[in-house]
Amino acid sequence: xxxxxxxxxxxxxxxxxxxxxxxxxxxxxxxxxxxxxxxxxxxxxxxxxxxxxxxxxxxxxxxxxxxxxxxxxxxxxxxxxxxxxxxxxxxxxxxxxxxxxxxxxxxxxxxxxxxxxxxxxxxxxxxxxxxxxxxxxxxxxxxxxxxxxxxxxxxxxxxxxxxxxxxxxxxxxxxxxxxxxxxxxxxxxxxxxxxxxxxxxxxxxxxxxxxxxx
Amino acid sequence: xxxxxxxxxxxxxxxxxxxxxxxxxxxxxxxxxxxxxxxxxxxxxxxxxxxxxxxxxxxxxxxxxxxxxxxxxxxxxxxxxxxxxxxxxxxxxxxxxxxxxxxxxxxxxxxxxxxxxxxxxxxxxxxxxxxxxxxxxxxxxxxxxxxxxxxxxxxxxxxxxxxxxxxxxxxxxxxxxxxxxxxxxxxxxxxxxxxxxxxxxxxxxxxxxxxxxx
Numbered sequence: 001x002x003x004x005x006x007x008x009x010x011x012x013x014x015x016x017x018x019x020x021x022x023x024x025x026x027x028x029x030x031x032x033x034x035x036x037x038x039x040x041x042x043x044x045x046x047x048x049x050x051x052x053x054x055x056x057x058x059x060x061x062x063x064x065x066x067x068x069x070x071x072x073x074x075x076x077x078x079x080x081x082x083x084x085x086x087x088x089x090x091x092x093x094x095x096x097x098x099x100x101x102x103x104x105x106x107x108x109x110x111x112x113x114x115x116x117x118x119x120x121x122x123x124x125x126x127x128x129x130x131x132x133x134x135x136x137x138x139x140x141x142x143x144x145x146x147x148x149x150x151x152x153x154x155x156x157x158x159x160x161x162x163x164x165x166x167x168x169x170x171x172x173x174x175x176x177x178x179x180x181x182x183x184x185x186x187x188x189x190x191x192x193x194x195x196x197x198x199x200x201x202x203x204x205x206x207x208x209x210x211x212x213x214x
Numbered sequence: 215x216x217x218x219x220x221x222x223x224x225x226x227x228x229x230x231x232x233x234x235x236x237x238x239x240x241x242x243x244x245x246x247x248x249x250x251x252x253x254x255x256x257x258x259x260x261x262x263x264x265x266x267x268x269x270x271x272x273x274x275x276x277x278x279x280x281x282x283x284x285x286x287x288x289x290x291x292x293x294x295x296x297x298x299x300x301x302x303x304x305x306x307x308x309x310x311x312x313x314x315x316x317x318x319x320x321x322x323x324x325x326x327x328x329x330x331x332x333x334x335x336x337x338x339x340x341x342x343x344x345x346x347x348x349x350x351x352x353x354x355x356x357x358x359x360x361x362x363x364x365x366x367x368x369x370x371x372x373x374x375x376x377x378x379x380x381x382x383x384x385x386x387x388x389x390x391x392x393x394x395x396x397x398x399x400x401x402x403x404x405x406x407x408x409x410x411x412x413x414x415x416x417x418x419x420x421x422x423x424x425x426x427x428x
Contacts, residue, residue, distance in 0.1 A: 026236065
C-alpha cells in the first residue's frame with residue numbers, strides 16, 4: 001500500500017497540472033486565427049478547471065490543503081510550460097493533444113497504484129473529450145495547405161515529449177513519496193520498461209493520427 | 215417589438231463579453247499572490263466560459279453563427295480590456311467586481327426589452343456568484359494593511375467606469391439595431407435617465423461594499 005502522503009502528492013501534482021493547463025490553454029486560445037478555434041480551446045481550458053475543482057475537493061476530503069499539496073509541483077510544471085510555450089496556433093494545438101495526452105497517460109498509469117476511489121477520480125478527469133478530433137482536424141487542414149508545416153510540428157512534438165520526460169524525472173527525483181509509489185507500483189525494472197512502452201505506443205498513435213509520424 | 219437581428223446583436227455582444235471576460239480573468243488570475251486567489255479567479259473565468267457556451271447555444275437555436283454574431287463587438291470589448299489591463303492583483307479584483315458588475319447591470323436592463331426566453335437567459339447567466347464576497351474580502355484586507363491603497367483603487371474604479379461607458383456608447387452608435395432597441399425600450403429621455411440612475415446606484419453600492427466610496 002502506498003503511504004498516505006503519496007496520494008496527496010499525486011493529487012497535488014495532478015491538481016496543479018490541471019490548474020496550469022487551464023491557465024496555458026486559456027492563454028493559447030488567443031493564438032487562434034478565428035473565434036471558433038478560440039472558443040474550442042477556451043472550452044478545453046474551462047474543462048481543465050472543472051477537473052482541477054474535483055481534484056481539489058478530493059484533497060479537501062483527505063484533509064489536505066489543495067494549495068499546500070500543489071506547491072511542490074509548481075516549479076516543474078511552470079518550467080515545462082515556459083520551455084514549451086507555443087509561438088503559433090498549430091504548436092498550441094499539438095501541445096494540447098500530444099503533450100497533455102502523454103501527461104494524462106502517465107497519470108493514468110500511476111492511478112493503478114493507488115486506492116480505487118482516487119484511481120477512479122484520476123481516470124475520470126483524464127478523459128480526452130474531443131481533443132483528438134479537434135487537433136487532427138486543425139493539423140491536417142494546415143498540412144494540406146502547406147506540407148512543410150508537418151516537419152516543423154513533428155520536431156515540436158519531439159521537444160514536448162523530451163521536456164515532459166525531463167520534468168517528470170525531476171519531480172520523481174525530488175519527491176520520495178512519489179518515487180516510492182512509482183517503484184512499488186511498477187514492481188521491478190521489467191514493469192518500468194512495460195509502462196514506458198505503453199506510454200510510448202500511445203504517443204506514437206497520436207502522431208499517426210495527426211499524420212506527423214513519417 | 216425589437217427587430218430579430220437586435221436580439222442576435224445583443225446576444226452576440228454578450229457572448230463576446232463572456233468569452234473575453236473568460237480570457238482576461240484567466241490571464242489576471244496569474245497576478246494573484248497565492249494559489250488560493252489564483253484558483254478563485256480561474257473559477258470565475260471557467261464560469262464565464264460556461265455562460266458563453268449557453269449564449270452561443272441560444273444563438274445557434276436562433277439560426278445565427280456565434281462567431282459572426284460576435285464579430286461586430288470584438289473591437290470595442292478588446293479596446294476596453296486593453297485600456298483597463300490590471301497591473302496588480304487588486305486592480306484585477308476590482309475590475310472583476312466593479313467593471314464586470316456594471317456591464318452586467320447594463321445587459322440586465324436591456325434584457326427587459328427583448329422576448330422572455332432571451333431575457334431569462336441573459337438574467338440567468340449574469341448572476342454574480344460569490345464575486346462580491348471575494349472582492350470585498352481581498353480589498354478590505356489590503357486596505358487594512360496599507361490604507362493608501364484605497365485612494366488608488368477608487369481612482370482605478372473610476373477609470374473602469376469611464377472606459378465602460380465610452381465603449382458602450384461606441385457600440386450603440388455603430389449598431390443601429392441595438393440603438394433602436396435601447397431607444398424603444400427606454401421609451402423616452404426620462405426612461406434613459408432612470409436607467410442610468412439605476413446603474414449608477416448599483417455601482418455606488420459596490421463601491422460602498424468595497425469601502426472605496428469616500
